[in-house]
Amino acid sequence: MSDSDRREILARLDEGRDALSESLAGVDDRMAVRKPAPEVWSILECVEHVVLAEEFLLSRLMAAQASASALPNPARERTILKRGLDRTTRVESPAAARPCGRYLHLQDAAAGVAAVRARTIDWVAAQEGDLRTWVTDHPLIPGPVNCYETLLILSIHPRRHAEQIRAIRISFDRAQAASESAP
Numbered sequence: 001m002s003d004s005d006r007r008e009i010l011a012r013l014d015e016g017r018d019a020l021s022e023s024l025a026g027v028d029d030r031m032a033v034r035k036p037a038p039e040v041w042s043i044l045e046c047v048e049h050v051v052l053a054e055e056f057l058l059s060r061l062m063a064a065q066a067s068a069s070a071l072p073n074p075a076r077e078r079t080i081l082k083r084g085l086d087r088t089t090r091v092e093s094p095a096a097a098r099p100c101g102r103y104l105h106l107q108d109a110a111a112g113v114a115a116v117r118a119r120t121i122d123w124v125a126a127q128e129g130d131l132r133t134w135v136t137d138h139p140l141i142p143g144p145v146n147c148y149e150t151l152l153i154l155s156i157h158p159r160r161h162a163e164q165i166r167a168i169r170i171s172f173d174r175a176q177a178a179s180e181s182a183p
Contacts, residue, residue: 001124001127001128001129001130002130005130005148006125009124009148009151009152009155010125012151013117013124013151013154016117016154016158017114017117019162020113020159020161020162020165021110021113023161023163023165023166024043024047024106024110027106027165027169028106029044029105029106029107031172032105032106032109034172036168036171036172040168041164042168043165043168044099044103045099046161046164047106047109047110047112047113047161048099048101048102048109048112049098049099049161050113050161051109051113052097052098053096053157054113054116054117054120054154055116056094056096057138057150057154058119058120058123060138060150061120061123061136061147061150062123063136065135065136066133066134067133067134070133070146071135071144072146073146076149077152080149080153080156081152084152084157085159085160087160087163087167094140117158120151120154127147130148131146131147131148131151132147132148133146134147135147136150
């Protein structure tokens, strides 16, 4: 991996982790388990999902196979970054990344995010060569996905759910304000 690609991916991984952490500031366990609607994940479930998704995708990175040549796809890289933050289109989580009640406390789930992100960063730091020559699969993207693309997905994913958490918190604030102003 080129030094510039490595720096870019590491910076993006840090940004994603930090965005999720910031979205959780001030959330207690009581708020973390509340659901804004029956079909919507709680904040705790969102964070658990981030852990499960990263564990799964890191396992896919570790199982990647060398390709005969690089498979760069700048258009798909741009699409990953653009769609990754666009919450207007709902994306159904693959079964392996659906929350299952692993965590009872938000602090433990946040620690899970930090731990798996540290393993991802260690994996990136240890890589040599062009990650676009290594391919794996992704449950939502047809065909082979190169490891650089997978890392872009991992970098943007916590930011997507940080936005979801912010939206949940806003819905709670609105509901509280409405109940306080009701006669």
